[in-house]
Amino acid sequence: MALDLSSFFYPESIAILGASNKEGKTGHTLFKNIIEGGYQGEVFPVNPRGGTILGHKAYQSLSEIEGEVDLALFIIPAKFVPQAMKEAGEKGVKGAIIISGGFREAGNQALEDELVEIAREYDIRLVGPNCQGINFTGSKLCASWPLITSQGSIAIISQSGTIGASVAIKAEEENCGISGFVSLGNRVDVDESDLMEFFAMDEKTQVIVLYLEGVANGQKFIETAKRVTREKPVLVLKGGRTELGQLAAESHTKSMAGKDAVFEGACRQAGITRLREFNDLYLWAKILGSSMKRGGSKLLIITSSGGSGILSTDIAVENGMTMAKMSEETLEALKERLPDYCIFGNPLDLTGDTDAKRFEEAALLAAEDPEVDLFLFIFGDPIPGAFEVVEGLKEKISQEILVCYWGGGEVEYEETLKFQRANIPVLSTPEEAAKAAVALAHGERGEFHGEEE
Amino acid sequence: MALDLSSFFYPESIAILGASNKEGKTGHTLFKNIIEGGYQGEVFPVNPRGGTILGHKAYQSLSEIEGEVDLALFIIPAKFVPQAMKEAGEKGVKGAIIISGGFREAGNQALEDELVEIAREYDIRLVGPNCQGINFTGSKLCASWPLITSQGSIAIISQSGTIGASVAIKAEEENCGISGFVSLGNRVDVDESDLMEFFAMDEKTQVIVLYLEGVANGQKFIETAKRVTREKPVLVLKGGRTELGQLAAESHTKSMAGKDAVFEGACRQAGITRLREFNDLYLWAKILGSSMKRGGSKLLIITSSGGSGILSTDIAVENGMTMAKMSEETLEALKERLPDYCIFGNPLDLTGDTDAKRFEEAALLAAEDPEVDLFLFIFGDPIPGAFEVVEGLKEKISQEILVCYWGGGEVEYEETLKFQRANIPVLSTPEEAAKAAVALAHGERGEFHGEEE
Numbered sequence: 001m002a003l004d005l006s007s008f009f010y011p012e013s014i015a016i017l018g019a020s021n022k023e024g025k026t027g028h029t030l031f032k033n034i035i036e037g038g039y040q041g042e043v044f045p046v047n048p049r050g051g052t053i054l055g056h057k058a059y060q061s062l063s064e065i066e067g068e069v070d071l072a073l074f075i076i077p078a079k080f081v082p083q084a085m086k087e088a089g090e091k092g093v094k095g096a097i098i099i100s101g102g103f104r105e106a107g108n109q110a111l112e113d114e115l116v117e118i119a120r121e122y123d124i125r126l127v128g129p130n131c132q133g134i135n136f137t138g139s140k141l142c143a144s145w146p147l148i149t150s151q152g153s154i155a156i157i158s159q160s161g162t163i164g165a166s167v168a169i170k171a172e173e174e175n176c177g178i179s180g181f182v183s184l185g186n187r188v189d190v191d192e193s194d195l196m197e198f199f200a201m202d203e204k205t206q207v208i209v210l211y212l213e214g215v216a217n218g219q220k221f222i223e224t225a226k227r228v229t230r231e232k233p234v235l236v237l238k239g240g241r242t243e244l245g246q247l248a249a250e251s252h253t254k255s256m257a258g259k260d261a262v263f264e265g266a267c268r269q270a271g272i273t274r275l276r277e278f279n280d281l282y283l284w285a286k287i288l289g290s291s292m293k294r295g296g297s298k299l300l301i302i303t304s305s306g307g308s309g310i311l312s313t314d315i316a317v318e319n320g321m322t323m324a325k326m327s328e329e330t331l332e333a334l335k336e337r338l339p340d341y342c343i344f345g346n347p348l349d350l351t352g353d354t355d356a357k358r359f360e361e362a363a364l365l366a367a368e369d370p371e372v373d374l375f376l377f378i379f380g381d382p383i384p385g386a387f388e389v390v391e392g393l394k395e396k397i398s399q400e401i402l403v404c405y406w407g408g409g410e411v412e413y414e415e416t417l418k419f420q421r422a423n424i425p426v427l428s429t430p431e432e433a434a435k436a437a438v439a440l441a442h443g444e445r446g447e448f449h450g451e452e453e
Numbered sequence: 454m455a456l457d458l459s460s461f462f463y464p465e466s467i468a469i470l471g472a473s474n475k476e477g478k479t480g481h482t483l484f485k486n487i488i489e490g491g492y493q494g495e496v497f498p499v500n501p502r503g504g505t506i507l508g509h510k511a512y513q514s515l516s517e518i519e520g521e522v523d524l525a526l527f528i529i530p531a532k533f534v535p536q537a538m539k540e541a542g543e544k545g546v547k548g549a550i551i552i553s554g555g556f557r558e559a560g561n562q563a564l565e566d567e568l569v570e571i572a573r574e575y576d577i578r579l580v581g582p583n584c585q586g587i588n589f590t591g592s593k594l595c596a597s598w599p600l601i602t603s604q605g606s607i608a609i610i611s612q613s614g615t616i617g618a619s620v621a622i623k624a625e626e627e628n629c630g631i632s633g634f635v636s637l638g639n640r641v642d643v644d645e646s647d648l649m650e651f652f653a654m655d656e657k658t659q660v661i662v663l664y665l666e667g668v669a670n671g672q673k674f675i676e677t678a679k680r681v682t683r684e685k686p687v688l689v690l691k692g693g694r695t696e697l698g699q700l701a702a703e704s705h706t707k708s709m710a711g712k713d714a715v716f717e718g719a720c721r722q723a724g725i726t727r728l729r730e731f732n733d734l735y736l737w738a739k740i741l742g743s744s745m746k747r748g749g750s751k752l753l754i755i756t757s758s759g760g761s762g763i764l765s766t767d768i769a770v771e772n773g774m775t776m777a778k779m780s781e782e783t784l785e786a787l788k789e790r791l792p793d794y795c796i797f798g799n800p801l802d803l804t805g806d807t808d809a810k811r812f813e814e815a816a817l818l819a820a821e822d823p824e825v826d827l828f829l830f831i832f833g834d835p836i837p838g839a840f841e842v843v844e845g846l847k848e849k850i851s852q853e854i855l856v857c858y859w860g861g862g863e864v865e866y867e868e869t870l871k872f873q874r875a876n877i878p879v880l881s882t883p884e885e886a887a888k889a890a891v892a893l894a895h896g897e898r899g900e901f902h903g904e905e906e
Contacts, residue, residue: 101804106794132805146835146862160760161805162833162860166882169860211760239763242770244799251796252759277884278764306705307613307664310692311731317695341559343704346697351554352585352614380615382599407615409599409622429619431730 005190005198007095008127009136009180011070012041014143015062015093017084018075018100019045019053026099027075028054029145030133037135037142037149042067062087071095073133073143078102081129082114089122097143098129104186104254105130116188131185132161135168137178138204144181152177153206154289155199157192159184159253160239163211163278170282175420176289179204186253191216193224200228207288209281210236210272213249214258218266225270233288234272237281238263273442283432287439290425292400296373297441298324301347302362304354305380305407308430309347312376312404315434321441330369337361347378356385360393367397374440375401376433382411387418400440404433458643458651460548461580462589462633464523465494467596468515468546470537471528471553472498472506479552480528481507482598483586490588490595490602495520515540524548526586526596531555534582535567542575550596551581557639557707558583569641584638585614588621590631591657597634605630606659607742608652610645612637612706613692616664616731623735628873629742632657639706644669646677653681660741662734663689663725666702667711671719678723686741687725690734691716726895736885740892743878745853749826750894751777754800755815757807758833758860761883762800765829765857768887774894783822790814800831809838813846820850827893828854829886835864840871853893857886 014034020027031045031054044067045053050060059065062072062084072093074081078100088096096119103112112129119126127134133144137151148168154176158164161183168181179202182195192210199205208228215221228234240249241260267274275281288294299321303309313323323346326334331344338358343349348366350358359377366372379386390401403419404427405412419426427433467487473480484498484507497520498506503513512518515525515537525546527534531553541549549572556565565582572579580587586597590604601621607629611617614636621634632655635648645663652658661681668674681687693702694713720727728734741747752774756762766776776799779787784797791811796802801819803811812830819825832839843854856872857880858865872879880886 101794158760160758160763162758163760163764166860169862213760213763237764239760239767241767244770244776245763245767248759248763248766248798248800248802251798252763252802277768278882279884305613305615306701307611307616307666307692310613310666310698310701310705311616311690313701314692314694314698315730317697323697341554345701345704347701349701349705407619407622429731431732 005125005194007070007125008097008134009141009198010139011095011141013044013067013069013071014039014041015044015046015065015069015072016075017046017062017072019047019058021053030073030075030099030143033142033145033147036147038140039142040140044069062091065091069093071097074098074100076100078108078111078129082111082118085115085118085124089118089124093124095125095127097127097131097133098185099131099133101130103129112186112188119189126189127182128185129188132165132183134183135178135181137180138202144183148172148178148181150175150177151204152179152289153204154178154285155202155205155208156181157184157195157208158182158211159213160211163237166278167209167282167285171286174286176286176423176425187216193217193220196224196228196234200231206232207285208232208234209285210234211239212236213239213253215266222266222270225272229271235281235284236267236272236274237278238274280435283435284439286425287436291423292425292440294440296399298322298371298373299376299437300324300326300366300372300374301376301378302350302359303347303378303380304350304352304383305378306343306347306349306351308378308380308404308406309349311430312378312434313347315431316437319435319438321434321437324369324372326366326369326371330366333365334362337365352381354383356383356389359386360389363393363397363401367399372399374437375399376404376437377401378404378430378433379415380407382408384411384415386415387422390419390424391422402427402433402436402440404428404430406430458578458647460523460578461550461587462594462651463592464548464594466497466520466522466524467492467494468497468499468518468522468525469528470499470515470525472500472511474506483526483528483552483596486595486598486600490600491593492595493593497522515544518544522546524550527551527553529553531561531564531582535564535571538568538571538577542571542577546577548578548580550584550586551579551638552584552586554583556582565639565641572642579642580635581638582641585618585636587636588631588634590633591655597636601625601631601634603628603630604657605632605742606657607631607738608655608658608661609634610637610648610661611635611664612666613664619731620662620735620738624739627739629739629876629878640669646670646673649677649681649687653684659685660738661685661687662738663687664692665689666692666706668719675719675723678725682724688734688737689720689725689727690731691727733888736888737892739878740889744876745878745893747893749852751775751824751826752829752890753777753779753819753825753827754829754831755803755812756800756831756833757803757805757836758831759796759800759802761831761833761857761859762802764883765831765887766800768884769890772888772891774887774890777822777825779819779822779824783819786818787815790818805834807836809836809842812839813842816846816850816854820852825852827890828852829857829890830854831857831883831886832868833860835861837864837868839868840875843872843877844875855880855886855889855893857881857883859883
């Protein structure tokens with residue numbers, strides 16, 4: 001049975017314990033982000049001093065609030081949390097996000113145990129403690145920081161606030177957005193498996209991204225992930241692959257990771273895609289979170305730069321892609337249409353004097369060839385009009401087009417912005433572009449599935 | 454004997470054959486870049502139409518020019534090049550850069566042979582044909598594109614114009630600059646070995662970056678590199694590691710690369726550092742081209758973000774770095790000075806509420822520990838004043854500090870700019886930062902040396 005997490009994601013009202021008028025304080029940032037993020041429910045700042053906070057009447061305690069409170073945020077010193085949790089219980093609060101640190105991670109196991117016991121008694125679900133909150137763009141609820149508001153399809157579940165937030169920041173910068181971000185903290189109750197289950201059901205979410213240092217419950221993790229990966233791809237970056245990294249992980253989140261090979265095996269069994277670096281994690285999330293349709297491993301690279309095409313080819317081949325082999329007919333048609341100094345192979349090198357139009361001509365001919373599943377266009381020079389050509393081709397050919405733009409100075413900057421505004425992913429090196437092709441090909445429905453039981 | 458290449462890098466006068474007033478034409482861009490780049494010698498645009506080009510008197514042929522001409526640029530159709538080369542010979546030109554394509558790479562071997570024969574007869578040195586020219590910031594000579602003017606210590610030698618230019622563009626964007634960029638083209642005469650030798654002697658150059666698809670002369674390459682790597686690090690990215698990549702390389706630059714393992718062996722023998730991706734190539738160039746002193750493999754990571762510290766640790770350890778083990782005394786001193794919720798290990802986790810000052814306090818204490826060779830600071834939150842703290846520490850401690858700034862939104866942007874203006878490298882993910890540490894440690898004098906003969 002999946003946990004009901006609706007109080008965290010669809011609360012009708014929120015109490016913010018520790019809300020503050022003082023800039024720089026977490027209780028200020030967080031309350032401000034909830035308001036500026038556009039949350040539509042009721043908000044009740046709570047602070048013993050009372051008065052008004054950011055223009056809202058402040059309550060001296062939870063019990064003073066007249067209406068109902070679905071969700072409570074705790075941004076008060078650890079020692080005050082248990083008492084406040086009792087009040088929350090009396091008030092009928094259903095979910096609590098405890099931002100405050102100072103529990104198990106700081107050696108205060110007893111305080112953490114006390115808190116958990118109270119929450120259980122009152123049937124309050126907990127996220128945290130020692131976490132960076134929740135951002136759920138589906139409810140315009142940014143109970144976290146930084147303020148990220150662009151809606152997208154990437155769901156982030158992270159044992160590190162910074163790493164989770166960094167995925168969200170990049171997604172906002174490149175205009176692909178997120179569906180949600182949950183910072184796990186010490187995860188005394190709600191864990192990564194519960195959240196995977198939630199985001200599997202969330203309509204906006206297309207891809208689930210995990211940063212973990214260890215799993216809360218191995219059996220539950222594998223079983224949940226097996227179900228979830230049948231619906232949506234799950235990507236994971238794990239901190240603590242090495243012994244020293246793991247030692248640090250144990251200090252950081254008290255995660256007992258066990259041997260890395262065990263985790264590797266669990267991912268394979270559960271159909272989870274494991275990535276080795278943050279940039280790869282983000283790249284895969286961006287591609288699988290885009291509107292590009294997945295699948296197709298036979299790649300045709302069309303490039304203005306010979307060297308760039310070769311770098312892409314190496315990475316694509318090293319990662320199991322097939323380089324499409326065009327038929328003689330297609331090659332003849334290309335030779336008839338394009339300048340004779342082009343290099344007619346795969347990569348198809350249009351050479352440095354090409355304009356965007358030549359990419360279009362080449363793609364229209366090559367798209368007829370059943371050998372070609374997927375295009376990669378490398379604009380390796382300042383080629384204006386690249387965006388318009390790619391946008392126009394979408395209507396005319398059935399294959400997807402991955403776009404790499406580099407070495408283009410001012411023109412690159414302008415074209416990249418146009419692509420991002422239209423939510424078409426742009427890759428910034430030939431190698432990144434090849435990895436994006438791998439992600440798209442790997443994403444064929446079926447491949448993410450866990451092993452059959 | 455090293456070739457005398459001074460006519461390419463320190464010409465007193467340049468003739469530009471094919472200079473043009475028409476925007477978008479290579480003969481326009483290139484002449485404009487020479488002028489706007491600040492070249493101080495004489496320039497003679499040559500165009501059969503005469504008149505003036507970009508405000509300079511244009512000559513209808515080389516023979517019309519009254520003064521001496523050291524260097525000639527050819528941006529005219531391939532078929533006119535041999536005749537013009539004869540005129541250049543009669544005029545006493547010493548070096549020629551042939552931008553024009555349409556020779557061997559387009560199947561016109563005979564035309565290329567003819568050109569080479571004429572150049573030999575007149576003792577003219579050739580760069581190209583089919584290349585993107587030369588940029589040498591030491592003479593403010595940008596006979597290439599794009600226009601890159603920031604002086605630095607990275608020398609680029611490339612068989613791909615786009616890939617070479619991309620290193621230069623990134624170096625300019627991040628304000629680290631280049632010493633030079635030479636695009637090899639079909640390299641009928643001057644090759645990568647000659648240029649390595651030149652940049653080994655060039656005072657400004659600290660690191661030499663190669664993009665190759667094959668070497669012109671294996672024996673010469675190994676012997677030259679062995680000498681050069683005793684003086685300066687040489688980094689190489691090779692296109693065509695895979696069979697299909699190599700096939701493409703053969704079409705692109707007619708390079709016969711041979712087995713990848715042979716190239717790998719040659720690099721090892723010659724002391725060349727081989728990198729696998731463009732981003733790694735640039736990262737290493739940026740670090741070894743900076744003013745940071747090399748060496749020291751015992752790393753202490755100080756971070757505001759636990760997870761980020763762990764990601765760095767994994768990559769550092771996986772690449773042979775040692776994590777510094779601080780003495781009990783150092784740890785005690787740190788515990789006395791810092792908040793008790795910090796995590797006292799390596800990584801030293803100052804936690805998310807840290808300010809820049811806490812980094813300074815921690816580093817001043819840890820710097821006393823002889824176990825610590827090198828610092829990595831990870832600012833994983835919006836921490837203002839990071840730059841001032843790092844800048845100030847330079848005077849107070851002997852170890853170098855690598856800086857990673859991420860997850861910091863607006864504040865990150867501002868701080869990063871300050872670092873870049875001061876020419877302090879900033880790394881943008883924890884993994885990139887760890888790789889930078891590896892580059893710096895690997896760069897110890899001695900390690901780049903080729904094998905003894």
